[in-house]
Amino acid sequence: MELRLLVTFEKVATVLSFTRAAAELQYAQSSVTSQIRALESSLGTELFDRLGSRIRLTEAGERLLPYARQIIELTEEARAAVVAAEEPSGTLTVGTMESLTSYRLPPLLEFFHHRYPKVRLALRTTLGDETRQALLQGTYDLGFLMEAGTEHAGLQSTVLAVEPLALVASPQHALSGVELATDDLLGQPLLATEPGCAYRDLFERELDSLGGPVEFMEFGTIEATKRAAAAGLGISLLPEVTVAAELAEGSLVRLLWEPPFTLRTQLAWRAGKRLPAHARLFLEQARRLVSEQG
Structure with a gap:
């Protein structure tokens, strides 16, 4: 089995599209198709079911x-070891x-930029489900x-920090300074x-869970x-790190309510x-710098 055929197979299997795989590999689509057929021929079996315009x-x-x-x-690891690049x-x-x-990331990004200038960081802003899917597909x-659970199907992860949350409002808000239970928040205008x-x-x-409705x-x-x-x-309920400056200067206050969950x-x-x-x-x-902030 040739490595280039396996690379093409892995890309097609990840994105489940000959067209998209060709674009990402910068091949003509006909080249991707012929390489998959060559791999299937060498193995004596079909690797994809063709279902009209879809494959699986x-x-x-x-x-x-x-x-x-x-x-x-x-192969990539071996190449890196043999080349033994200076950085x-x-x-x-x-x-x-x-x-x-x-x-949270500016200290980490600044360190990496100055310490490892030949590494190009491509940051993609996505939320939990989309991030997990991109990792599974090999896009990231x-x-x-930032989640309560630490077990994610098909992924490995390391916890960098517990993320405190703060329920915040204007200093003039009627709930400021009042000890609150969760049902005290029902009916309040919520921002998110x-x-x-x-x-x-x-x-x-x-x-x-207390009867809502929640808007x-x-x-x-x-x-x-x-x-x-x-x-x-x-x-609004936000990560404490995002409102620290406003709490310090007094433009926001922290309401006296503790979330019953931990992120x-x-x-x-x-994986x-x-x-x-x-x-x-x-x-x-990331373990060092983000954990130090936590």
Whole structure:
């Protein structure tokens, strides 16, 4: 089995599209098709079922895929060891989110930029489910998650920090300074970023369990949500790190309510994937620098 055929097979198996695989590999689609046929011929079995415009792996394809990924990753590892570059290089695609990129990651990104200038970091802003899917498909090398659970199907992860949450409002809000139970929040105007943030979803589920109905005034960014809260439009549950400056200056106050759930900031990658040297370095520095902030 030729390595280039396995690389093409792995890409098609990941994206389940000959057209998309050709674009990502920068091949003509006919080249991808002929390479898959050559691999199937050498193995004496079909690797994909063709279902009109769609494809899916056959049982043989499912069995081959983990071996193909191991061979590709071992080849990359061997090449890196033989070349023995003076410093790490390459592109590292990382899934992240606004709250982390803006408030937790700057020290890590600054360190990496100055210490490993030949590593190009490509940050992609996505939320939990989308990040996990991109990791499983091989679109991302690493992905940051902020979730209550630490077990993710098909992924390995390391917890970097427990992420404290703060329920915030304008200093003039009627609930400021009052000891609150969860049902005291029912009927209050609620402010939030888009659906899909773990802290919003858990907060909504908690309120909904008490009878709701729960409606949020949605804002596109954390910054816009904070400004709306400071202007007295409602209350918002946000990661404490994102509102630390506003709490210190007094434009927001922390309401006296503790969330009955805990979120953990994590860095994840596909289970069984051998991380290249520059990805391992990023993981090590994330453990050090993000954990120090936590």
